[in-house]
Amino acid sequence: MVDKLNTTAVAEAMRRDFLLTLSTGFLYDCLDYAIRKFDGAEFRAKVLSDFSGSLCVDEIHLGHRVVLLASDPVSDNPIACALVSKNDAAHMLRFLRNLKNHGFSPETVISDRSPLYPKTIAEVWSDADHQLCVFHVISEVNDHVLDAVREVRRAIKPKRIKKGRGRPSRRQRARAKKLKEQRDQADRLFRRRHLIVTKNSNLTSQDKSTLTELLELSPELGVLRRFVVDLHELFAVRRSQDQAWKIWRRMRRNRSYLANEHLAKSLEVLRKENMVKLLSYLDHPVSVRSKVRTNNHVERCNRVLRYLEKVRYKWRRRRTIVRHILLQFQNWMKRKEIPAPTAG
Structure with a gap:
């Protein structure tokens, strides 16, 4: 997941670099093991403690399903996702209410100009500012x-101009050139x-x-x-x-x-x-304006998930889609914990 490789590419890399022949089933068992180690309550507590008060909301269409996504652009954290069958006001309202029930009370909610958002945001968080992207x-x-x-x-x-018969005159040549x-x-x-x-x-x-x-x-x-x-x-x-x-x-x-x-x-x-x-x-504040004036943060999450969906043929069932999204959330948080290298 960290290297964004599908199972075929992982098996080939392991064979090339470590002379190991791994079956596809074993690799999926590894994914199942990784997702069992994912603690949803711990993840939610972490992003809630880091929550800046700004929330980006967007959706991504994966075939006949839709993934609703929320992220924190200032803290650079994914917040939550929901896999639904239809991108409509009812599903969006339920998604936002779940966020509220888990303790998220944003001061600013950032979205695109979709007609789904104004009423649902106002209904769930009436005091929050709605920032259009x-x-x-x-x-x-x-x-x-x-x-x-x-x-x-x-x-x-x-x-x-339709050319006439014969050789054009000097005036006609000048006009054609112009x-x-x-x-x-x-x-x-x-x-x-x-x-x-x-x-x-x-x-x-x-x-x-x-x-x-x-x-x-x-x-x-x-x-x-x-x-x-x-x-x-x-x-x-x-x-x-x-x-x-x-x-x-x-x-x-x-x-x-x-x-x-x-x-x-x-x-x-x-x-x-x-x-x-x-x-x-x-x-x-001026220091965070560039982060909260657009919906780009959550859309970057969307592009990563779209890339993962294109290279994984197994993304056809609800369980595997949710598994890959949660693992991507987990990797995102791990990358933030790795300290930046210092000049030696």
């Missing part, structure tokens, strides 16, 4: 911005469109030069880029609530943003009802 919202807004970029590209890309340059520029915009929505701090000097050239193709691209810059300024980590709301009001009043159909859709995503939940992370 900033990463998911920025990704959704970027999709609208890229739709606008796609529209600009179609507008600046000229249609191909149209080819315009098509090349439009194609370049398509290939490098991601630069329009890239955060300034993530741009290299070459990217900045390319972006400047792209923005010269159309004034509308400049509007889109200014919107993206404002968006990242809005969700900066070192920002007060008052500063964030001031930027938000400025964006809502910007006529060039409102005049663009796709940016208007983006502003609808950033409506006040959502912004209250998106800016909840600003009430936390």
Whole structure:
């Protein structure tokens, strides 16, 4: 489990490194032995004692089953999981109630924009702040911005001219050359469109030069880029609530943003009802804001479990799925206990 190998790969590694021939049944017996050593009560007491007050919640679909997951982004701990048959409000409500019954009373619950969460979180922990994942919202807004970029590209890309018979005149050749340059520029915009929505701090000097050239193709691209810059300024980590709301009001009043159909859709995503939940992370100390502003912590757990599911054909029964998840939780906690190497 630590090396993330399936049973076939483990058997091959043992044969290669130690000249041992191990059967698949023996390896599964080893897994059964490991899971019997897992103390659920001790694990729960440990994560509860380390609980920071922030809780990430998400789900992962494994075939016809769904795993509900909760984790602590500040303490870097997995909290709990539940294997259910359907991803609906009833199962989510039961999962959150079980967490509450075991003593978890979070101050902040972080989730994506799934409609399952608002009512269930409010019903279980009425005093907790509901933080929407900033990463998911920025990704959704970027999709609208890229739709606008796609529209600009179609507008600046000229249609191909049907060639007439005979040798083209000098004027026709000059026009064909100009149209080819315009098509090349439009194609370049398509290939490098991601630069329009890239955060300034993530741009290299070459990217900045390319972006400047792209923005010269159309004034509308400049509007889109200014919107993206404002968006990242809005969700900066070192920002007060008052500063964030001031930027938000400025964006809502910007006529060039409102005049663009796709940016208007983006502003609808950033409506006040959502912004209250998106800016909840600003009430936390600066040192932990980057950890509680997104749902990335629990989604990293999801990606690990998804990887394990892909390389293990035995992940078809409830018992084996739960076994592997709990063993992964156990390994996660063990890795935290290993001290970091010091420079000699």
